[in-house]
Structures are given as structure tokens and as C-alpha cells.
Amino acid sequence: MKKLLRIDSSARQSDSISRQLADVLQARIEQQGAVTVQKRDLYYEELVKLGNEDQVNGYFTPADQQTEAQQHAVAGSNILATEFAQADEYLFAVPMYNFGVSAALKTYIDLISRVGVTFKYGEGFPIGLLENKKAYVIVVTGGTPLESDYDFVIPYLKVFLNFVGITNIEFIKAASTRNNIEQALIDAKNNINTLEIS
Numbered sequence: 001m002k003k004l005l006r007i008d009s010s011a012r013q014s015d016s017i018s019r020q021l022a023d024v025l026q027a028r029i030e031q032q033g034a035v036t037v038q039k040r041d042l043y044y045e046e047l048v049k050l051g052n053e054d055q056v057n058g059y060f061t062p063a064d065q066q067t068e069a070q071q072h073a074v075a076g077s078n079i080l081a082t083e084f085a086q087a088d089e090y091l092f093a094v095p096m097y098n099f100g101v102s103a104a105l106k107t108y109i110d111l112i113s114r115v116g117v118t119f120k121y122g123e124g125f126p127i128g129l130l131e132n133k134k135a136y137v138i139v140v141t142g143g144t145p146l147e148s149d150y151d152f153v154i155p156y157l158k159v160f161l162n163f164v165g166i167t168n169i170e171f172i173k174a175a176s177t178r179n180n181i182e183q184a185l186i187d188a189k190n191n192i193n194t195l196e197i198s
């Protein structure tokens, strides 16, 4: 059965636009065929932040050579990176925070980018290990135009996903302001409802 990993990264819950849109898209994916859905809600889970030397050194030390402190420091990252690598599809719900992704999403990315799990080193350059995956990325702003000079969300996520090998990416964009929020939601939902889901 196909594994879908849904990653929410808004600090809002009930009024969150990215979550509303992700609910619509998740429902569409579920209608399409058998799928198991695993969820990560990045502001509402205890993510171990990348925050000490043992963790950094543990990232680059083979598991059988890690000190006990390193093993302990990378344990949370091991779980998240393995889970990410094992998914077939991804549904990212991404609000723009200060022109980029939220701190929680950046933290998550620092935890799942692991040598030997999501990428490896080729001759001097990294090679993504995640092949034949599909990512849906819902990006919501409060008015900053997406794919403009002020948008560091879409270009960053494209580079990151490509880096781990994910090249089949569908961006769903909702750049709304208070005045056109209703219309932006309708447009984004229409867009989701006409997406080709394989």
C-alpha cells in the first residue's frame, strides 16, 4: 500500500489555510486508492532540534562507530529521516514565515537530511537517495507573491527536494491577502480538485 507522509508546518491550527488546503488534497489522494497516511505536525511535536556537537558529529559518523552520546543525540533524527525515506508520497503544508519556510520546517529539514538515509556523497557532490517519489507542496502566504524576488519558499524547497532525489514536485500556491482570502481559497481548492493524482 502507498505511504503518504503529511507534514504540517503552520503554528496555527483551527484557522490555518495551509491545513485546510492539505485536508482537501489528502482527501483526494485517499479517494484515489489505498493509502496509509502518516502525519508530522511540526509545531505540535517535540522535535529534537539540531543543537549540539554530538548530534552534528553523530550525523557524519557510521552508526557502529558513534559514541553513546552521539547515538543518543541522533536517535530522533534517525526516526524522522528513516520515516521520510520510507514514504512514497509527501504532502507538505507550508506557510510563508518572513519570506521563507517556518523555523519548524527548517528544523525538520535539518533532521531528515542524513548521509546514507536521504542522500549520499558521490565524487565530491551529493546524490539524492529518494527515487520515484512524488511531493505535493501547498504554499500559503499573506500576500507576498510566490515566485517573486521575495519568495524564498518555493526555490528553497525545490532545491532541498531535488537534493534528496525528489524531482516530481507539484506546487499548489495560495498567495492571499485579507481582502482576497476567500477567492484565494476557492482558487487553490479548484486547483487541487483538478490535479492529476496518480
Ligand SMILES: Cc1cc2nc3c(=O)[nH]c(=O)nc-3n(C[C@H](O)[C@H](O)[C@H](O)COP(=O)(O)O)c2cc1C
Pocket: 010, 011, 012, 015, 016, 017, 018, 019, 094, 095, 096, 097, 098, 099, 100, 140, 141, 142, 143, 144, 145
Ligand atoms: C511569523 C509569521 C511570519 C509571516 N511572514 C509572512 C511573509 O513574509 N509574507 C507573507 O505574505 N505572509 C507572511 N505571514 C502570513 C502567513 O503566511 C499567512 O497568514 C498564512 O496564511 C499562514 O499559513 P496558515 O494559514 O496555514 O497558518 C506570516 C505569518 C506569521 C505568523
